[in-house]
Amino acid sequence: MADAPTAEVVAALRADLLSAVGTAGLLEPEDFETRSCDPFRPVPILSPFVARPANAEELSAVVKAAIAHGFRIVTHGGRTGVAGGAFTRPDSIVVSLERMNRIEEISDVDQIAVVQAGVPIQALHEAVEARGLFYPVDLGAKGSATMGGTIATNAGGNHVLRWGMTRANLLGIEGVLADGTIVSSMNRLLKNNTGYDLKHLFAGTEGTIGIVTRAVVRLVPLPTTQSVAFVAVESMAKVLRLLNLARAMPALSAFEVMWRDYYEMVANSGTGRRPLEPGHDYHVLIESLGNDPEADEGAFERFVQRASDEGLIADGVVAASERQRRELWHVREASEVFVSEFGTFVSFDVSAELNAIERMVEEAYAALRARFPEVRGGTFGHLGDNNIHLGITIGEDTVARTAEIEEIVFDVLARYQGALTAEHGIGTLKRDFLRKYKSEGELAAMRRLRDAFDPDRRLNPDVML
Amino acid sequence: MADAPTAEVVAALRADLLSAVGTAGLLEPEDFETRSCDPFRPVPILSPFVARPANAEELSAVVKAAIAHGFRIVTHGGRTGVAGGAFTRPDSIVVSLERMNRIEEISDVDQIAVVQAGVPIQALHEAVEARGLFYPVDLGAKGSATMGGTIATNAGGNHVLRWGMTRANLLGIEGVLADGTIVSSMNRLLKNNTGYDLKHLFAGTEGTIGIVTRAVVRLVPLPTTQSVAFVAVESMAKVLRLLNLARAMPALSAFEVMWRDYYEMVANSGTGRRPLEPGHDYHVLIESLGNDPEADEGAFERFVQRASDEGLIADGVVAASERQRRELWHVREASEVFVSEFGTFVSFDVSAELNAIERMVEEAYAALRARFPEVRGGTFGHLGDNNIHLGITIGEDTVARTAEIEEIVFDVLARYQGALTAEHGIGTLKRDFLRKYKSEGELAAMRRLRDAFDPDRRLNPDVML
Known part of the structure; x- marks a missing residue:
């Protein structure tokens, strides 16, 4: 430096x-x-x-x-x-x-919005909700996280299973390159093969190729129905069968899995978040979002019934009110329980193939236990899109030994071709791991792309690679 | 040369x-x-x-x-x-x-396929159908068009409205760069922010950045229900309102619009494709594909009923059998009627904003008529994804004056920020138009990207720009 x-x-x-x-x-x-x-x-x-x-x-x-x-x-x-x-x-x-925090335009007919980079996601949500529309990227930090930041990092969030990550909802972009050149490629069309699709230079490159200034994003009809079930499942094989059944619902919007370690920690935390008695290996939250009360509720009930008939559900509850839906989601979103139970912990945002996830998680804990017998963890994730989160603590040494803990988990992950980061990105903190676990061919292609647009490393110089 | x-x-x-x-x-x-x-x-x-x-x-x-x-x-x-x-x-x-025509792997659990570049789309369709799965890219040339070619050109097709273009169904890629470097980035995960997403170097760049050798694509559950309606609509404003109603069905898979010139040509062609009496300005084919017979049919019927209650439908029919569904689609897929009616014609594959499409089409024909009073055309398209096709003839001079006809239409299109090509791509034939109608900033960014990976123009040297 x-x-x-x-x-x-x-x-x-x-x-x-x-x-x-x-x-x-x-x-x-x-x-x-x-x-x-x-x-x-x-x-x-x-x-x-x-x-x-x-x-x-x-x-x-x-x-x-x-x-x-x-x-x-x-x-x-x-x-x-x-x-x-x-x-x-x-x-x-x-x-x-x-x-640059102005929503420049919302088109009801074309279902698109033109936004400046500084618009917070929630501001866009509120503006389009009034028109019966919805921007499908939805995440915990939406009150502060901006359109530009979430485009640059290709943010994920709660609805990736249904609508994809930020990139999938991005139509056009305006940005500034490292030499000050303005690139305006404000495409407003779902289908456009006129030349290279330049938005991918900006989306997910974490500000290392250019700086996003404006964007065109697609909107979808604001969902008016929501069905939520919370079920206990005895094995990962049954969880995966349940996911396949759920995927046949086009309105499926979330499939969130909690491992026993996570659910028991939350259920026993004294916070009252205990919709089902603990004692099963997995708990799953399934949600569908739609616009047809008659069809949606019936389809969701038939899915639950079929799963039950196939013996996939050991115990379960379907929310009957808005309050119950919120309470069930609240079980899944319990990061403060990590803080109260673990104090400090290392947080992982990884992804792996569904076929491999059970073994990968088991081996990661086994490898951690071999080195740190006192290890404890909580495991959960948006399984439907391959993403799992692990919170790992080894007690008061956790912060000092973060790098070791990460290396143990990433070594296991690499054997299963998992991803170091599913949605949070590389930034400055995961750079060394990127260099270690990515193939030489991929790193070389990334460097070549970056060098073409920012040979002197003017933009976010310590980010990515 | x-x-x-x-x-x-x-x-x-x-x-x-x-x-x-x-x-x-x-x-x-x-x-x-x-x-x-x-x-x-x-x-x-x-x-x-x-x-x-x-x-x-x-x-x-x-x-x-x-x-x-x-x-x-x-x-x-x-x-x-x-x-x-x-x-x-x-x-x-x-x-x-x-x-390289082998399907290397199909995963039922992860709903992905690993394919070599030479696999024809239809071969993949057949292989995954046997497992209850579907590859969402579906187009007329699927018997010959290959996975590699459709990735390189980011092919569109019949289901873009629901599942996106090829790019949206692509997870990972292996390819070879212009210097012989092999880049393997065979991601199998829906969510993966580990570094730049290198597949976008290959997808839609028409073989100018690298040559695709293998890919990982996502699959979806094979639809088991299909609902199709064919309706007459009196104005574009009503067509657009109908589209907004249809979009609220998550199972919506096609929204195809035929202008009066197209429908009357087909209906009067003597081929028997005449589900409704001609005489209305627009005809629309709407399709939904799902997996729940009980829910899907009901939802589709309610949509049709609601559209009818709102006065959007002047005349219409809902298919009651597989044969009828095929017959209705057959009205929309009538390119041989163009050949028999027009002889030679210039075919356009453009897209424009829904808000602008009616005026854009009217002005294009007005401009053509001013130059070629004998002009005739047929207009239709996958309106739900902004894509319209025009077939234009001026009689026996059509081939000789193709460039003039194209320039007239593209000039109008440019005023409405439309796309020269929605799905067919630039290739060698649309290169001059790309140079003329794309902004300097976009062209410069495209050149910079190409130069970074193929400075000597070894790959597809006459393609794109």
Whole structure:
């Protein structure tokens, strides 16, 4: 990492940034003392400036100013990412898209929205809900997470099984490259094979190829029916058979699996989240979202009945009210129980083939236990889209030995061709693991792509690879 | 275009190709005399060799041999593309993936298939149907079109509205770059944010970034119910309202619109395809595909009833049997009526926003009529995914004046931000139009990407841009 720039260089940069974005667009250290680059702990901004462009042209001028004075650029969206993608350094400036927070257009007929990068997901949800529409990307951090940030990281969330990740809901993009070039490819059409599809340069590349300024996203009809079941299942084979039955419902929107360690921890936590007696190996939450009360409820009931007839369900409950649906989801979303039960823990966001998941999880715990006999864990996930989360603690040494814990789990995962990160991304924190577990051919292709668009590593220089 | 290579160079190339792929892997001119590079007319292969590698390693050796002797490479899949993407030149060799035609694996649990590039779509359909599964990409040329070719061109087809284009059904890829590097990124997971998603280098780039050798695709449950309605609608505003109603059915799989010119031509063609009396401005075919006979039929009936109650349907029929469903689809798939009625015609595969489609089509015909008073056309399309097709004739001058006809339509389309090609791609035939109608920023980004992976234009040199 370079030395901190001299006061003279900083002053010259300041003048150029001011002429690019004006006083309203420039924050100085006293303005961002309390901003953190991490959602869970204070990680201060080390940059001398946060530039807040109002449009792509201003951002282009900011990028050129940074280059002229030898600075790098770190992009900030809602700073909700957990992979350290927003971490800064003294020779970087921060670009925040927070002033580009306008929903420019919502089309009822075409069911699309045109948004600026700084729009929080929840703001889009609220705006389109009033028109009977829904933006299918939905995640815990939606109040702060922005459209630009979730596009750059290809965010997942609760409905991937039905509507795909962010990339699948993205139609067009406008962004700025590392040399200040503005690329506008604001496609509004579901079907368009006119040239390379440039949005994939921006989606999921974590701000290393370009900075997203605007986007066109597709919307879907706002679901008006919701069915939720919570069932106990005796084996992973039966869980997978249940998933196959559930997939035949086109309205299926979630298939969430909790391992025994997770469910017993939540059920015994004293928080009252105990819809079923513990004692089974797996619990599954199944949800469908639709628009036809008559058809949807009947289809869901027939699915549950069929699963029951096939002997897949050892115990179960179907929510009969909005309150019950929320309560069942609340069992699955119990991260604060991890905090109260484990204190500190290492959180994994991995994915693996359904065929391999049972063995992979067993072997990961066996390998952890061989090294740390005191290990405890909680295991759950959006199984329907291959994603599982593990929370692992070895007690008070957990933080100090995070790297060892990660390496043990990733070694097992690599044997099963699993993914290091299903939805959180690489950022700065998983970089070393990416280098270790990805094939040489893939790394070389990634480097070649990055070098083509940012040979001097101006954008998010410590992110990805 | 370069001169034809000398006999000596060809002989040296031949020796290297033979050592790369063996005699079974090498075709010489007498072997491919009858092969055409175009599905509708004879376009001979001008290359001295067709190399047929059996795997990525052999393909890598073929690419290196071609480079060593100064040859380019044109990739052949099923040669069903209509954009001239398979056209050759004397200083190119052809790579055909036809010997890589094995379905390597089908996983019922994970609902994925691992295929080699030369597998025809229909072969995959048949193999997975036996397991109760379906590969959602379905198109007229599926008997010949290959997985590799449809990935390279991001093929669309009949079910885009429900399951997306080829890209959306692609999980992982293996391919060979222009320098012979093998990139293996055979992801099998729905959710995976581990690094850049390299499949987008291959999908939709028409073989200009790399050559697809293998892929992992997702499958869905084989639909067991099909509902089809065919209705007459009095205005585009009502067609669009009908589409919005239909979209609320999660099982909706097609929404196909026929303009009056198209429907009257088919209905009056004497082929018996006349489910409703002509005389309305639009006819719409709506289809849903599902797996729950009880729910699906009821939901479809309620949709039709609601549309009728809202006054959207002037006349209509719902298919009551498999035969009737086929007959209704047959009205929509009447390209041979174009041939019999028009003789020669220019075929357009464009897309435009729903909001703009009515005006765009009217203005296109007005502009054509101003230049060619004798113009006739047939207009229809997969409206639900923005895609419309126009078949345009001006009589016996049609072929000679194709470029003028295209320019008139594309000029109108450009004013409405439409797409030159929704699903067929750019190939060699739409290249000049791409250069004219795409923004400078987009073209520059495309060039930069191509240059990064194929600076000497070894792969499909005349394709795209």
